[in-house]
Amino acid sequence: MRSVRTRGLVVATTGAALALTLVGCSSDGDDNSSDGDSPAASADCADYTQYGDLKGKSISVYTSIVEPEAKQQTDSYKPFEECTGATIKYEGSREFEAQLPVRLKAGNPPDIAYVPQPGFLKSMVADYPNVVVPAPQETVDNAKKYYSEEWVNYGSVDGKLYATPLGANVKSFVWYSPQAFEDNGYTVPKTWDDLTTLTAKIAADHPDAKPWCAGIESGDATGWPATDWLEDVVLRTAGPDVYDQWVNHEIPFNDPQILTALQAVGSILKNPADVNGGLGEVASIATTPWNEAGNPILDGACFLHRAANFYQANWDEDVKVQEAPTDNGVYAFYLPGKSESDKPLLGGGEFVTGFSDRPEVAAFRTFLASPQWANEKAKVTGQGWFSANSGFDSSLLKSPIDQLSFKLLTDPSYTFRFDGSDQMPGAVGADAFWKQMTAWIGEDQADQTTLDNIEKAWPAS
Template sequence: MSSIRSRRSLAAVAGGLGFALALSACSGDSGGGGGDDTAGGGATGGDTDCAAYADYGDLSGKEISVYASIVDPEAQQQRDSYKPFEECTGATIAYEGSREFEAQLPVRIQAGNPPDLAYIPQPGFLKSITEDYPDALVPAPQGVIDNANEFYTEGWVNYGTVDGTLYATPLGANVKSFVWYSPSMFDEAGYEIPTTWDELIALSDTIAESGAKPWCAGVESGDATGWPATDFLEDVVLRTGGPDVYDQWVNHEIPFNDPQIVEALGTVGSILKNEDYVNGGLGDVQSIAAAPWVDAGLPILDGTCWLHRAANFYQANWPEGTEVAEDGDVFAFYLPGQSADDKPLLGGGEFVAAFSDRPEVQAFQAYLSSPEWANAKAEVTGQGWISANSGLDRDLLKSPIDILSFDLLTDESYTFRFDGSDQMPGSVGAGAFWTEMTAWFASDKDDKAVLDAIEAAWPAS
């Protein structure tokens, strides 16, 4: 991505196009009263305080369709998070989750039967929809733009923007720039949390000199084998090349095998292909290719590994009863940058985009970009869910790693970038990038040969 537009200019663009949130069109003038338990004289809100929903108006009898890749049991949490909006406005949200979402959404668009709203799993997919079906998506209305500008960092707003127009706002989020460790092992050994890359390497050397293997890793993940290694490389490109080089690489403005990426892969190799560093509790360097990602961090629990790079959602893989906390059995620290002031942050998430500009659809889209929805979702969800919405009440988050992730996502001093492979063409990001990184371990394929093969897989434009 060559530039990041300011959030102020986004609002100006959308305002110039006249996409204002037409909530007044759906607010009743019945004067029905009902105090804080009704929205615009409309539906009864039950136990929900409906004051924050009043501007959405009375949407009784209106139905909004939502299509996403999130299926049960997580889909029920989505439905539950809509209840305050339904109670206070009278609208009905018809949610449909499908594992075939990415394949079926374009089919539905072509057939003229798109959903009112869709949860887009990555910015690359959003961009492809705008290119393949230029009249299908509706630019975000002013109420959504206002929420985006107020509650999200510029980087997040940018990822929902195509050619200067905001189409989508973030929903859920995750942070990938983490290293898991055992607080008690660190305390007993007298180790400090590293705050720079050099300190991380010095810590790794110290652990290795003690006779232990500092790092454990695994990239086996069924049909998606290799993806954990792509995340590691992306994190390192952000640190060795910086965000501008990262954007150029992801957008193929520089080749995949650019010398700066060769350097970054070499830096990854200084950890993951270092026989003194890996593979703690699991085997040798080659074992990384076959070690299941879901289990690769578990040697930390028996003391045969000290460090495991993985996202905040890795917390779901620790055995039942494992305490994830700063003073618990395991926790994670931020994967440091080149200096303490250098703070790149890799992550991912979903985005809400609209295919209809009906007032009730715009109202629900605004709700999904608001702190009210983020808080409702946090209340009905267990650990492992976060939002980059700064209006989220962090006290509602269920685990310390979720709270840490939220703090990083909403801290403007960190430079956020979205998962690179999720933005690349499928033949690369979900194809050659995975397979070649696996071969890098399994057959000790040369760094340059790996990157050359991935570059060759990039579709000709």
């Protein structure tokens, strides 16, 4: 879970799944107000008359999307501001998940929040039923026109649409250096066994380095990258049907099949021979900022880093993101399944939630649910973002990783599942799951104890 999210694409379905797609947090919070100094060309305002004259109106937006992605967000609002006269007051925070409920309880909600977790949304609607405002009809119309039924359902509670999709992301990626692979004769693994073999070979070939590097520190959201690890492995060891049962609590969180998956994750993340290259011992994973954890790839201290497509926004500007081998270059490969034909895919996204029914807020929510906004966002985003909006113009994607993500998510041979922790109740997915996975790594907490503690946190009703 992290935002840029990353969590474009046209959604396709694969059985009960869709082929889609950011959470969590990155750097320090930032409060931005769009000021009209946009890098984009002046908008054609004919397409914006539908939103009305909003001159002098202000709309506050609160999110977990912080710099460098925050500027991409505020730049994407420029045409709306220019053509309607409205001002968007943007605030990104590393403490979003913890602070939004505090603000709701204090009677100081933002006009709009970008919520990365459908489970968190459901918890807010249950806890603050008169505070969370359902989507206005124009927004509902856009959602039903431009998003799949699955995506609409993610933002719905008891059949009522409260939140529309914003961004999308793919999480089943492993970052690496194509040059290092070429230099060492390594090939991209096609199966989980291939990945295990590659890990062992790297460890044997490079005693002064480690195969993997990882970090899960993310402010109040510390632990979320570890939940992604477990979710990805549950899909690979137990399969999508068990994954669905687990996410919906049709089987307990500590089901033996989930224990098997956690043990498989631990065979990498808790193995001193495999981690934490260039960063420290196993426990250092718990204190290493997630957005810096891949850096040792660049100096050969590690070779592999599991992270979503949106991780690309955290590489330094001089790092080349490309598949061809090059100095100071990185790329990502699909985290393989048990076999080449087994293709589970984990992803996520954010959802636009409203706390005011003022006309200007309704207009902005409708804009954010439109292809207009999705395409504008792609124009001002260099990398790490795309949309599940069916009107999205995929030719606007600039990054090869985003192009690869789009390809995977629209390929019906891949079985997509939305981030599990993001769908679970907030007390689990955005609290106990994060904290217990952090203790599992940082304190070497036992596998069974970790799962038992999360199961105990699941709400009784």
